[in-house]
Structures are given as structure tokens and as C-alpha cells.
Amino acid sequence: MAKSIKIQDQIKEKQIFNLDGFDEVFELKKSTELVDSPKIVRNDFNLARLPFFKMTYKKEDRFKAIKVNYNININDKCFKASWIVNPHPDLGLPGAFDLDVWYGILEIVDEQTNHGLSPVSETIQIGSLYSFLKRIDKSYSGSNIIQLKKSIKRLAGTACIAEGAYNMPSNGGYLSSIQMVGLLDYAVIKGDPDYKGGVCEATEIKLSKWIKQNLDARYTNLLDIKFIRTLRCDLTKLLYPYLSYRLWLCKQQNKEQLELSWIELSKYLTGDGWKSLKKVKEKLELAWQEMKDNKYIDSSSDWVGEYYIVKPGIKFKQEIQARSVNKLKHEQVLKDKKKLENKALLKNQEEELRKKKLDQAITLTLIGREKEIDYSGLLKHGWTQEDVMQGVKKNIEFNQAYRKK
Numbered sequence: 202m203a204k205s206i207k208i209q210d211q212i213k214e215k216q217i218f219n220l221d222g223f224d225e226v227f228e229l230k231k232s233t234e235l236v237d238s239p240k241i242v243r244n245d246f247n248l249a250r251l252p253f254f255k256m257t258y259k260k261e262d263r264f265k266a267i268k269v270n271y272n273i274n275i276n277d278k279c280f281k282a283s284w285i286v287n288p289h290p291d292l293g294l295p296g297a298f299d300l301d302v303w304y305g306i307l308e309i310v311d312e313q314t315n316h317g318l319s320p321v322s323e324t325i326q327i328g329s330l331y332s333f334l335k336r337i338d339k340s341y342s343g344s345n346i347i348q349l350k351k352s353i354k355r356l357a358g359t360a361c362i363a364e365g366a367y368n369m370p371s372n373g374g375y376l377s378s379i380q381m382v383g384l385l386d387y388a389v390i391k392g393d394p395d396y397k398g399g400v401c402e403a404t405e406i407k408l409s410k411w412i413k414q415n416l417d418a419r420y421t422n423l424l425d426i427k428f429i430r431t432l433r434c435d436l437t438k439l440l441y442p443y444l445s446y447r448l449w450l451c452k453q454q455n456k457e458q459l460e461l462s463w464i465e466l467s468k469y470l471t472g473d474g475w476k477s478l479k480k481v482k483e484k485l486e487l488a489w490q491e492m493k494d495n496k497y498i499d500s501s502s503d504w505v506g507e508y509y510i511v512k513p514g515i516k517f518k519q520e521i522q523a524r525s526v527n528k529l530k531h532e533q534v535l536k537d538k539k540k541l542e543n544k545a546l547l548k549n550q551e552e553e554l555r556k557k558k559l560d561q562a563i564t565l566t567l568i569g570r571e572k573e574i575d576y577s578g579l580l581k582h583g584w585t586q587e588d589v590m591q592g593v594k595k596n597i598e599f600n601q602a603y604r605k606k
Contacts (some may be wrong), residue, residue, distance in 0.1 A: 214339070239428065239523040243302070243309040243421035245412045247367050249446035251284050252469050253359075255294045256435045263293030269468050271366060273375070280376070282365035289358040292351055297435035302352040303384065305337040306406065308426050310416065316527065318534055321413045326405045330391070338430055350390050353406065357385040359435065371418035383409045422446050423524050425565070428516065431495065436470065437488040444492070448513050452521070459511040465579050466509070478507055555582045563592040
């Protein structure tokens with residue numbers, strides 16, 4: 202069943218946060234209900250609406266491609282779009298462990314780019330396997346080391362075919378041609394053969410050009426990594442970025458609550474793997490309860506017919522506040538950077554003008570028109586008659602030496 206997406210629901214790259222209706226957010230600092238302040242990291246916005254990870258422990262399901270078709274309405278015209286995630290031929294589709302690894306990678310990227318103020322590096326070292334496992338709250342055990350190595354390879358080897366589904370605002374919008382899209386373009390693991398007679402000295406990755414370009418362009422879904430690490434249900438971790446995006450969009454449209462159909466939930470969470478409302482309710486029962494327990498959604502949120510009605514909770518509102526603060530800080534840093542650049546540019550222009558005035562005086566002296574030199578004007582630029590004569594001398598000496606050659 203195709204899913205219709207209204208163009209006004211598509212997030213534009215330069216959309217500004219609307220904080221209307223969030224007056225109570227700024228009282229959250231006084232609340233003792235939520236102890237930890239959010240730690241925001243950036244994810245490619247496309248991953249908040251397109252399925253990539255599959256929460257299943259059945260081997261046969263891990264090797265079934267995710268296939269989702271959409272209808273996108275643009276200027277009253279309907280276009281078909283498709284998104285296909287092909288599993289790694291040996292390791293299958295990314296799952297729960299891989300999602301934790303991906304969130305860990307995003308956290309490292311955010312730290313290395315100073316929260317998005319610097320471009321993403323071409324290659325990213327993720328540290329030792331021990332430190333990375335500790336980062337994602339996994340014990341340092343033989344089985345987890347094996348899992349981590351497989352996960353990195355799985356993320357690098359999972360390929361997506363996008364036809365009109367993947368958005369890159371900095372590159373003109375939705376990819377119109379059929380493109381291969383992935384999360385990682387490159388990965389090596391410390392200790393593995395480098396196929397040059399030695400072994401790899403560090404574990405490093407390279408984000409795909411698509412992900413990197415969207416992160417650099419700030420076409421991102423902002424996530425609270427601290428909150429993610431408190432979640433215990435795998436489906437809640439997968440549901441969170443989608444819910445965060447949809448609740449944010451809901452507030453942008455000044456709506457008090459969000460209505461999610463069981464069909465769209467099934468598409469995002471499993472790639473259309475749940476075929477009935479009863480199945481979706483059964484599978485998501487623990488995830489919704491965990492969201493309520495963590496106050497991300499209000500306790501009154503519930504199913505009404507074929508739709509789950511979501512009302513934002515205190516934790517989501519706190520997240521919105523953190524996003525707005527993050528955005529304001531980024532804008533201020535960009536303004537300060539622009540001021541420094543303008544100051545440096547002005548200084549360079551002044552220095553060029555200063556040198557130009559001296560060169561003009563030297564030239565006038567060499568052609569016998571030194572009476573035309575405005576020495577008072579030169580003095581304003583820090584030059585004296587002696588500076589002019591030294592310049593003339595050096596010029597004559599250079600020409601003489603050149604003639605001898």
C-alpha cells in the first residue's frame with residue numbers, strides 16, 4: 202500500500218524552529234523530574250523517515266530486503282518513489298546492535314566536528330574496540346568484540362537503492378535518478394590484514410558521501426544520545442528518531458497531538474513487515490510504555506482506531522529546548538566567525554593598499570617624476586621618503602643583476 206506524503210510535510214534545509222506553544226519548556230530547569238540534560242547528536246534526516254534497521258532475531262528475516270514505495274505530491278503532481286535496503290550477502294540487514302553502533306559513530310562525529318561547527322572528516326577513527334564498546338554501554342567481551350567487528354562490516358556492506366526517496370537539499374533536493382546509498386563508504390578494523398603484507402593500525406571509517414554532505418549541510422535530525430542510552434527496548438530505540446521528527450513537525454504545524462497510522466509505523470519499523478493493526482499493537486506495546494515511563498510522550502497517548510494518538514511529554518519538550526539552544530549557539534558561532542573573516546579581509550585589503558602606495562612612489566621616482574609624490578599621503582600609510590629611496594635602490598640593484606645574467 203502506497204504512502205502519500207504531502208510536500209508541506211517535507212522538511213526544508215533552512216527551516217527555522219517555531220517555539221510557539223513551548224512557554225512551559227523554559228520552566229523545565231526548575232523541574233526535578235528530569236535529572237539529565239540532553240546531549241544532542243546529529244543524524245541524517247532521511248534516516249528519521251526511511252527504514253534501514255530491522256529489529257528481528259530471525260535469520261530468514263535478516264536476509265529479506267526492505268522495500269518501501271511512496272507517493273510524493275509536489276505541486277499537485279504525484280510522483281512514485283521507492284527505497285530498497287539490500288542486506289549484506291553474508292551478515293544480513295543491520296539490527297539492534299548495529300543501531301547502537303551507528304549512534305556511537307554519530308556521537309564521535311559530533312564530538313570531532315565540535316557539534317557540527319566543522320566539516321565531517323574524510324576518515325574517522327573510532328578509537329579502540331574496548332573504548333567504543335564502553336561508549337555504547339556494551340561489556341568488553343569476546344562475543345561483543347566479534348559483534349562489533351561484524352557490525353562495522355555490515356554497516357559498510359548494506360546498500361540501499363533510492364529512487365526519488367532520498368533527500369539532499371544542498372544538492373537540489375530528492376535524488377531524481379536511481380542511486381546507491383549507504384551509511385559507510387569505507388571501514389577498516391585494527392588488527393585485520395591490510396592486504397599489503399601488514400595489519401591495519403587503527404579502526405577507522407568513512408561516512409558515505411550522501412551522509413557526510415547532509416551532515417555538513419545540517420540537514421539533520423537532532424537526537425538525544427543520553428536518552429537513547431537509557432532505553433532498553435530495541436524497538437523504542439528505532440522508534441525514537443521517527444517519533445522525534447514527527448513530533449517536531451507536529452509542533453511546527455501548531456498541532457497539539459500527533460496521529461500515526463499503523464501502516465506508516467509498520468513501514469518505518471519493519472519495511473512493511475507487520476501486516477495487521479493487531480500485530481502492530483502487539484509489537485509496539487512495550488515501546489509505547491517505555492516512552493511513557495521516560496516521559497517522552499504523555500501517559501494519555503493511546504490507540505484510537507487505526508491511529509496511535511501521541512501527545513508530547515516533558516522529555517520531548519526538554520529536547521526541543523536543547524535543540525533551540527544548540528541552534529542559537531551555532532548561529533552565534535557562525536556570526537563570530539564571519540566577523541573575524543571580515544576583519545581579516547579588511548586588514549589584508551588595507552595592507553595591499555599600503556604596499557600599492559609605496560610601489561607607486563617608487564615607480565614615480567624611477568621615471569623621474571618624484572615631484573608628483575604625495576609624501577604626506579604616504580606618511581598616513583606608514584611610509585617615509587627613506588622607505589621610498591630604499592625601494593628605488595633595491596629595484597635598481599635587481600635590474601643590474603638581471604642584466605648581468
